Amino acid sequence: QVHLVESGGGLVQAGGSLRLSCAASGRTFSSYAMGWFRQAPGKEREFVAVINWSGGVAYYAASVKGRFTISRDNAKNTVYLQMNSLKPEDTAVYYCAASERGVFREGALYDYWGQGTQVTVSS
Numbered sequence: 001q002v003h004l005v006e007s008g009g010g011l012v013q014a015g016g017s018l019r020l021s022c023a024a025s026g027r028t029f030s031s032y033a034m035g036w037f038r039q040a041p042g043k044e045r046e047f048v049a050v051i052n053w054s055g056g057v058a059y060y061a062a063s064v065k066g067r068f069t070i071s072r073d074n075a076k077n078t079v080y081l082q083m084n085s086l087k088p089e090d091t092a093v094y095y096c097a098a099s100e101r102g103v104f105r106e107g108a109l110y111d112y113w114g115q116g117t118q119v120t121v122s123s
Contacts, residue, residue: 001026001112002024002026002029002032002098002111002112003025003026003112004023004024004096004097004098004112004113004114004115005023005115006021006094006095006096006114006116006117007020007022007023007117008020008021008117009094009117009118010118010119010120011120011121011122012086012120012121012122013121013122014086014087014088014121014122015085015086016086016121018083018086018119019081019082019083020080020081020083020094020096020117020119021080022036022078022079022081022114023076023077023078024077024078024079024098025077029074029077030054031053031100032053032098032112033050033051033053033098033099033101033103033104034050034070034072034096034098034099035047035048035049035050035051035096035097035098035099035104035105035107035110036048036050036079036081036094036095036096036097037094037095037096037107038090038092038093038094038095038119039092039093039095039116040089040091040092040093043092045095045107047061047105047106048060048061048064048081048094049061049064049070049081050070050099050103050104051070051071051072051079051103052102052103053074055071055074057103058070059103059105061105064083067083067084067085068082068083068084069081069082070082079096081094081096083119086119086121087121088122088123089121090119090121091119091120091121092118092119093117093118093119094116094118094119095113095114095116096113096114097110097111097112097113098110098111098112099111
């Protein structure tokens with residue numbers, strides 16, 4: 001079992017930055033690929049970014065590529081999402097998730113989820 005807790009969300013103006021953190025406890029963190037997803041009101045959950053177990057491979061949704069950076073610190077059991085040049089359309093609840101099976105964009109292939117953290121970007 002893996003327990004995930006996100007933090008770092010908040011209210012920011014368009015063009016600003018936030019860094020989300022996801023702290024993991026439980027089984028070996030470094031054996032999991034870690035992903036970030038988001039869900040805006042009235043919309044389906046969507047993939048944001050994913051990073052492999054070592055941090056050497058990362059993929060991004062087209063909508064955030066070049067603005068967001070995913071990273072991880074296995075010594076701290078933490079994955080991060082640095083979000084720059086934020087836009088109002090980035091407003092959503094952001095979730096981190098852990099996958100035992102590898103690097104995927106599909107949320108259904110993730111085994112553990114955090115409770116989410118709200119990000120609101122004002123125009």
